[in-house]
Amino acid sequence: MxxxxxxxxxxxxxxxxxxxxxxxxxxxxxxxxxxxxxxxxxxxxxxxxxxxxxxxxxxxxxxxxxxxxxxxxxxxxxxxxxxxxxxxxxSFIVANPLAVGKNMPIKEAKRIVKIEKVSGLLVEESPGSGILAGILSRRDFPRDNDEKLVSEFMTPFDRLVTAKEGVSLEEAERVMYEIRKEKLPIIDENGKIRGLVTMKDLEKSKHFPYSxxxxxxxxxxxxxxxxxxxxxxxxxxxxxxxxxxxxxxxxxxxxxxxxxxxxxxxxxxxxxxxxxxxxxxxxxxxxxxxxxxxxxxxxxxxxxxxxxxxxxxxxxxxxxxxxxxxxxxxxxxxxxxxxxxxxxxxxxxxxxxxxxxxxxxxxxxxxxxxxxxxxxxxxxxxxxxxxxxxxxxxxxxxxxxxxxxxxxxxxxxxxxxxxxxxxxxxxxxxxxxxxxxxxxxxxxxxxxxxxxxxxxxxxxxxxxxxxxxxxxxxxxxxxxx
Missing domain, CATH: 3.20.20.70 (Aldolase class I)
Structure with a gap:
């Protein structure tokens, strides 16, 4: 030395x-x-x-x-x-987002949204399957018809934009601004739910640029x-x-x-x-x-x-x-x-x-x-x-x-x-x-x-x-x- x-x-x-x-x-x-x-x-x-x-x-x-x-x-x-x-x-990716079955009554979905204080829910084909069927947002809720099913009001899978596992924060943000949506589901090659990106979480991440x-x-x-x-x-x-x-x-x-x-x-x-x-x-x-x-x-x-x-x-x-x-x-x-x-x-x-x-x-x-x-x-x-x-x-x-x-x-x-x-x-x-x-x-x-x-x-x-x-x-x- x-x-x-x-x-x-x-x-x-x-x-x-x-x-x-x-x-x-x-x-x-x-x-x-x-x-x-x-x-x-x-x-x-x-x-x-x-x-x-x-x-x-x-x-x-x-x-x-x-x-x-x-x-x-x-x-x-x-x-x-x-x-x-x-x-x-x-996290800009919610690892285990709330998901409900598409045959759940709207009344029950409303209750979950209220208790969990979220603006919407991912919808799966059947409870526990993890297969993405659509998204149900608070704006989709009917004023009445509480006994009808989630599948009647959700945005179905074929109308959704999704991202694959491993998506970066920058790519997720770009896609969400392009489609003007506040939620971006993350799925694998089999269509199983692997996470959810929300605009709220993206904005929060941007407040701490050195994180x-x-x-x-x-x-x-x-x-x-x-x-x-x-x-x-x-x-x-x-x-x-x-x-x-x-x-x-x-x-x-x-x-x-x-x-x-x-x-x-x-x-x-x-x-x-x-x-x-x-x-x-x-x-x-x-x-x-x-x-x-x-x-x-x-x-x-x-x-x-x-x-x-x-x-x-x-x-x-x-x-x-x-x-x-x-x-x-x-x-x-x-x-x-x-x-x-x-x-x-x-x-x-x-x-x-x-x-x-x-x-x-x-x-x-x-x-x-x-x-x-x-x-x-x-x-x-x-x-x-x-x-x-x-x-x-x-x-x-x-x-x-x-x-x-x-x-x-x-x-x-x-x-x-x-x-x-x-x-x-x-x-x-x-x-x-x-x-x-x-x-x-x-x-x-x-x-x-x-x-x-x-x-x-x-x-x-x-x-x-x-x-x-x-x-x-x-x-x-x-x-x-």
Whole structure:
């Protein structure tokens, strides 16, 4: 590794400006590869901590172009429920639309529409057959004749425009505008109902242009497992709930424990995207990439809630760790920089030296969307939220039975995390917007149009993009505000 990056961290560097190419920073594209098969439009990842990323934070992150991992400091059932809730949050394709048989009395169809609060129903040939026969909208309902059948008032199949499975949001929108209809049934080659696109859901999707979504327009969601105990049972539950990516998260990812866990996971779930961490060295990152990780999470002890470096003496300065990891994976998989970020400019520095995305904890822990409640600090009178490392004593207790706290702490490994209070700052959405705009400014200052291209150039030629080893006076001039 270059001497340039040895024993350094974020405040040792500034980014060198280059000749600008953009008319406006708003034109800068921030899309980055998160894992082997997932890209996101804002390179931010919510930390898998129980005071950072739960269901609400995951929804907010994905709606605004980021990603995250729901924490595992809860029961398997609760984690799976949170994953499922995020996947249900939005979709431009309704996966299991309401359908009624064509021989149902209109009276019963009216009742269903009223109870379910929908504007219409798909009609199938017979109840449970799934074969599309037509569409019945609220406008088709007669004022009387409630005993007549749905088939007498529906728009029949031969007058419908339908789409095949796999239709894109853009194609569905184009077709619906052409036919001037608010519903587009999705069917397979046998005419069986596979979904429904509605104009209302399309418009909702367009309100969040940066959203991290799957092929059906549903929000992407990540979830966390460990490497021992019930980790395979937990993996099965969150994958069944349709998690898009699983994170195996342990303190020391460069280990035989991780090897066994990844081999077990890959044997049973070979098609599920897998992120592994944490590591802090070139060899550690190479080890995880060789195992088949789809992204590598990097950071040993840089975070606010972590005391590993203090309690054990082990760690690697975060800029050096990121650079080592980048060199270790040799471009095979993306790098997620986890921890140590104090301000928005350090996100750019992490990406310029080798990270593809950056995981945030304390920067977003004080928001409405993070788990936990707002309280008042009695000394400062400020509104605060709790933030803690996942090996802090209270986090360990929350994973177990509070009836015997002394026994739990005595039988657990020595804690390397600590609890803190973070100032309450409102919603996470303005924070994401601010970070996005600052990263767009960085792209503009560095003379390119896309963050991915700046990343590619900077990691290949860091001397052209970094001013390093700032003197104490230069640091004061730069950061003392």
């Amino acid at each position: 270059e001497e340039f990056f040895k024993s350094v961290t974020f405040e040792d560097f500034l980014i060198r400006p280059h000749h600008g190419m953009l008319d406006s920073r708003k034109d800068a594209n921030l899309t980055m590869q998160f894992s082997r098969r997932i890209s996101i439009k804002t390179p931010i990842v919510g930390a898998n901590m129980d005071t950072v990323t739960g269901e609400n934070m995951m929804k907010a992150l994905s709606l605004n172009g980021c990603f995250g991992f729901i924490h595992r400091n809860c029961s398997i059932e609760k984690e799976a429920r949170q994953v499922a809730a995020v996947k249900r949050q939005q 991290s979504i799957d092929s059906r327009g549903r929000l992407l969601v990540g979830a966390t497992i460990g490497a021992t105990g019930d980790f395979m049972e937990r993996a099965a539950a969150i994958i069944e709930a349709e998690a898009d990516c699983v994170l195996i998260d342990i303190a020391h990812g460069d280990s035989e424990v991780m090897r066994k866990a990844v081999e077990s996971f890959k044997a049973k779930f070979p098609n599920t995207e897998l992120v592994c961490g944490n590591v802090g060295t070139r060899d550690g990152a190479r080890f995880l990439a060789d195992l088949g990780a789809d992204a590598v999470k990097v950071g040993i002890g840089p975070g606010h809630g972590c005391r590993t470096r203090i309690e054990t003496g082990v760690g690697v300065p975060q800029m050096q760790a990121i650079r080592e990891a980048y060199l270790g994976v040799d471009g095979r998989v993306p790098i997620i920089a986890d921890g140590g970020i104090e301000d928005d400019g350090e996100i750019a520095k992490a990406i310029f030296c080798g990270a593809d995305t950056v995981m945030l904890g304390s920067m977003i822990a004080g928001t409405d969307e993070s788990p936990g409640v707002i309280s008042i600090n009695p000394a400062t009178k400020k509104q605060v939220k709790k933030y803690r490392g996942m090996t802090s004593p209270d986090a360990v207790l929350d994973r177990n039975d509070w009836e015997n706290p002394s026994e739990i702490l005595e039988s657990s490994p020595a804690q390397e995390g600590q609890p803190l209070e973070i100032d309450y700052v409102g919603s996470v959405v303005p924070i994401i917007k601010r970070i996005r705009e600052h990263l767009q400014s960085t792209v503009s200052y560095t003379g390119q149009r896309t963050l991915s291209l700046v990343h590619k150039l900077a990691v290949a030629s860091p001397y052209d993009y970094f001013i390093n080893k700032l003197t104490e006076a230069a640091q004061k001039e730069s950061f003392d505000r």
